[in-house]
Structure formats: C-alpha cells, structure tokens
Amino acid sequence: MQMKMLVQRIEEINKSRQTVYLDDGTAFPLYKGEVRSFKIKEGEYLPKEIYDKIFLEILPKRAKVRALNLLKIKPYTEKGLTDKLNEGGYPQEIVIQAIDYVNSFHYLDDRQYALDFINTYSDRRSRMRITQDLINKGVSKNIISEAFDIYFEENNSNFELEQVKKILIKKNYSSEWPFEEKQKLKASLYRKGYTVDIDRISLD
Numbered sequence: 569m570q571m572k573m574l575v576q577r578i579e580e581i582n583k584s585r586q587t588v589y590l591d592d593g594t595a596f597p598l599y600k601g602e603v604r605s606f607k608i609k610e611g612e613y614l615p616k617e618i619y620d621k622i623f624l625e626i627l628p629k630r631a632k633v634r635a636l637n638l639l640k641i642k643p644y645t646e647k648g649l650t651d652k653l654n655e656g657g658y659p660q661e662i663v664i665q666a667i668d669y670v671n672s673f674h675y676l677d678d679r680q681y682a683l684d685f686i687n688t689y690s691d692r693r694s695r696m697r698i699t700q701d702l703i704n705k706g707v708s709k710n711i712i713s714e715a716f717d718i719y720f721e722e723n724n725s726n727f728e729l730e731q732v733k734k735i736l737i738k739k740n741y742s743s744e745w746p747f748e749e750k751q752k753l754k755a756s757l758y759r760k761g762y763t764v765d766i767d768r769i770s771l772d
Contacts, residue, residue: 572613578603587657590614596627597657623662631658631666639675643684646676647706678707682715690719690727696761732757732764736771743767 574591581587586603589595598608606618631653638644638652646667653663670676682702689698695716702712735741741753754766 572615573619575608575610575612575614577610578608581657588614594659595657596622596659596662598622598626602626623659627658627662628665631656631662632669634658635666635670636675639670643681644676645678645681645706646671649676651706679711679715679718681705682707682712683718686715686719690723692731694728694731694761694763696763700761728762728764729769732762732766733769733771736766736769741766741771 573594576589576591579587579589581597585597585599587595587597588603588608598606606614606622608614608618634656635649635653638649644652649670650663650667653666654660658666667676685702685705686698689701693701699709699712702715703709735757739753745753750766757764757766
C-alpha cells in the first residue's frame with residue numbers, strides 16, 4: 569500500500585456512523601467521533617499510520633465482537649454470519665478475520681445448524697422444502713444430506729409420511745375420492761415438496 573491514500577468521500581450510515589471511501593476502492597465504517605478524532609476529511613490523504621490503526625486494531629476487534637454478539641442472539645450458518653457482517657459495511661478481509669475467529673472456538677457448525685433446523689421443522693415441512701431452505705441459508709447439499717442421515721438414525725421415523733397422513737385425515741381423504749379430486753390433492757402436496765404416494769398410504 570502507498571504511504572497515503574486519498575479520501576474520496578464520506579457518507580452517512582446513521583446518526584452515529586459513517587462510511588469512508590478511499591481512492592483505491594476501499595470502504596470502511598467508523599463512528600463519527602473516530603472520523604473527527606482521526607481528522608479524516610474528503611479530498612485529503614489518510615496517513616498510513618491511521619490506516620493501519622483502523623485496519624489492524626479497530627475494525628478487526630469490532631467485527632469479532634459483532635460476530636459474537638450476533639451468535640448470542642441466534643445460531644447462524646457461516647454464510648449467514650458472513651452476510652450479516654457484510655451488511656455492516658466491513659471490508660472483506662475484516663469479515664474473513666472475524667469468521668476465522670469464531671470458527672476457532674467452533675461457534676459455527678453448519679452440520680449442527682442443519683440438524684437443529686431439521687428437528688425444528690420436521691413436523692410441518694417436507695424434506696424438499698427443508699433442503700431448499702437450508703441451501704438458501706448457505707448450507708451445502710452434502711452437509712444437509714449428512715444431517716438428514718443423522719436425523720433419521722436418531723429418530724427412526726418417516727416424518728414426511730406422518731405429515732401427509734395428518735393432511736389426509738384433516739381433509740377427510742378417502743381412497744374412494746374421484747380421480748380429479750385426488751389429482752388436485754396430489755398436485756397440492758407436490759407444490760409443498762411432498763413426494764409421498766397417497767395411493768399407498770393406509771389411514772386405518
């Protein structure tokens with residue numbers, strides 16, 4: 569990095585924070601008091617010692633604390649926590665440091681997150697729906713598959729079949745239903761992600 573970098577602009581985030589943009593494309597959030605104390609101004613150069621203090625001391629510590637505080641509120645996947653830190657305006661290198669930090673304490677576990685998610689929603693969502701929800705949260709398909717294997721090994725049950733049975737009972741389903749009505753029900757179940765064949769289900 570060159571000894572000084574030009575501050576192109578400073579933008580408001582909220583009443584207490586601002587984003588500082590440098591001429592190399594770097595951007596980072598600071599409290600307004602910090603911007604003032606470091607005498608950071610648009611159109612002026614940012615000395616290397618100030619840059620280093622911000623990137624080696626202030627931002628890494630702040631991002632790590634933010635990550636820990638987020639995890640105290642609720643569990644996150646690695647992608648989910650990364651996204652939250654990105655929303656805070658932290659530079660990518662700082663986000664990576666924070667993720668590595670919480671990972672060093674095993675605070676992020678996508679497999680356990682997926683298993684907890686499956687346990688939470690196994691009574692009301694199809695496997696396909698749960699899988700897609702987890703993918704959207706950044707969990708890999710391999711980890712999701714492993715989590716389902718663990719779930720089925722621990723529970724020894726077909727939760728999709730039980731869910732569909734409840735739906736059929738609620739709708740007063742009968743194998744004597746007209747073909748058209750059966751097809752409508754099958755289509756409705758399919759849209760919700762269920763692949764269970766209702767023609768093979770016994771409600772006795």
